[in-house]
Amino acid sequence: MRYAIIGAGLSGLTCATEIRRADPEATIDVYEAEDRIGGKLLTVPFESGPTDMGAEAFLAIRADATAYFESLGLSKYLVSPSGLRSTVYSGGQLHDLPTGGVMGIPSSSAPVAHLVSADTAARIDAEGEAEAIDWQLGQDQSIGRLVRERYGDEVVDRVVSALLGGVYSCLADDLGVRATVPQLAAALDALAQTGEKVTLSAAVARCEAARPQRKPEDKPAPVFAGFEGGYAVVYEALAEASEADIHLDAFITGITRELRGYRVSGGEEGLYDRVILATPAPTTAMLLRAVAPEASASLKSVKLASSVVVGMKFNSDAGLPEKSGILVAADEPEMRVKAFTLSSKKWPHLGQRGGALVRASFGRFGQDDLVRAAEDDLVDWALDDLQKITGFDGRDAELSEIYVQRWFGGLPRFDETHLTTVDTVRSELVEVPGLEVAGAWAGGVGVPAVIADARKAVERLLE
Ligand SMILES: Cc1cc2nc3c(=O)[nH]c(=O)nc-3n(C[C@H](O)[C@H](O)[C@H](O)COP(=O)(O)OP(=O)(O)OC[C@H]3O[C@@H](n4cnc5c(N)ncnc54)[C@H](O)[C@@H]3O)c2cc1C
Missing domain, CATH: 3.50.50.60 (FAD/NAD(P)-binding domain)
Structure with a gap:
């Protein structure tokens, strides 16, 4: 054949x-x-070691993927992240990402109360009393529109777009519920099918209830994994x-x-x-x-949605927060970066190289000008935004290596x-x-x- x-x-x-x-x-x-x-897997030989400029992790809770890598003899390269938390930059401050909910969409205001106004919090808590969503079995609709209609703009711009944007390089408005958060669409279907009132909070609560309960003594298994040597080994x-x-x-x-x-x-x-x-x-x-x-x-x-990754290696990491990454809220004024991965904090094997390794990501669907910007501008914006958000002065910390990777049409919308x-x-x-x-x-x-x-x-x- x-x-x-x-x-x-x-x-x-x-x-x-x-x-x-x-x-x-x-x-x-x-x-x-x-x-x-x-293709979108690209490991670049930084002087300090191989460094991913495309994908850098995978969902390790997908046992089929881990087994597949094992079948290729790659178990010895698998590495786990440090477990440091990710944060979201919103309202000029760093905040913990909400826990619970689905993709940052809560079933009550509690998980997002630190990120939204009192009005929005009250609106989330009253959503169950609002008119039911007209949801047709099997349908899809914009997740941004759905959450805006039910909970208001703040939840979308500060949480959902930041989280989904990290995966899809799109605002939540440009993404489908079923296409990106299928468990939420399934919960909306289930409510419609059983004749219960279809609301967003009820659907999210259903997803939360379906999640396996962990005993307090159980150590959580790492959700993600990566490769020592980068994706080149794959x-x-x-x-x-x-x-x-x-x-x-x-x-x-x-x-x-x-x-x-x-x-x-x-x-x-x-x-x-x-x-x-x-x-x-x-x-x-x-x-x-x-x-x-x-x-x-x-x-x-x-x-397709385009994006740029700017990889930066600094000789010092003094002052870099003990976090694995920072998502930037979509409504944050004057911020050009959409996310930072603090790679040397996120991955112990990269931290061992000394100094700091940071990946800045720019560009969501439709922001092609940003993706075409001059390399020097992108690096300046990355350094400026990192300093504004964390106080870490990358110029002072001796920027020793830079790699700019543009991903034109990097991800399907x-x-x-x-x-x-x-x-x-x-x-x-x-x-x-x-x-x-x-x-x-x-x-x-x-x-x-x-x-x-x-x-x-x-x-x-x-x-
Ligand atoms: C910046 C970025 C970060 C990401 N991070 C993660 C992550 O951390 N974890 C994760 O799970 N996923 C991540 N992803 C997603 C994941 O990397 C991609 O979905 C996946 O690698 C796509 O693989 P693919 O083979 O479908 O497509 P591609 O990698 O796009 O491969 C298609 C190939 O076809 C070639 N080609 C195109 N046209 C032709 C032609 N006419 N003739 C011959 N060849 C052609 C291209 O050059 C390319 O090599 C990320 C994606 C991007 C862009």
């Missing part, structure tokens, strides 16, 4: 590895437009395990179907029995044009139409045997979701 995989990001490399595991004799060509593998291990021919600088411009297989324009001569497109949504739409015009047209509606679009594309592709799609837009943006989606795509392909 001859397989072509377009894209050597996490998804494409996982697909290649899974095909190799299922079919040791397969000929696998992976085509990658860039001059490197990894993409290099996948490339090796796949034993695929990986073609770099190979921009694929089209796929056509012939009687005996698929032709890949920009790839090797000859036909492929099976093809997987593991590219971002707009590229996948472009590549599907000839083989699946309807799926291609549907997929065009997926928009999971808005309220997204899941329907994915379903539509998938059902249209059922008619096209031997062709699969995979990637962050299809199965979810987190590393465990991308791996799970890629594995399912290969299962379908080999059925």
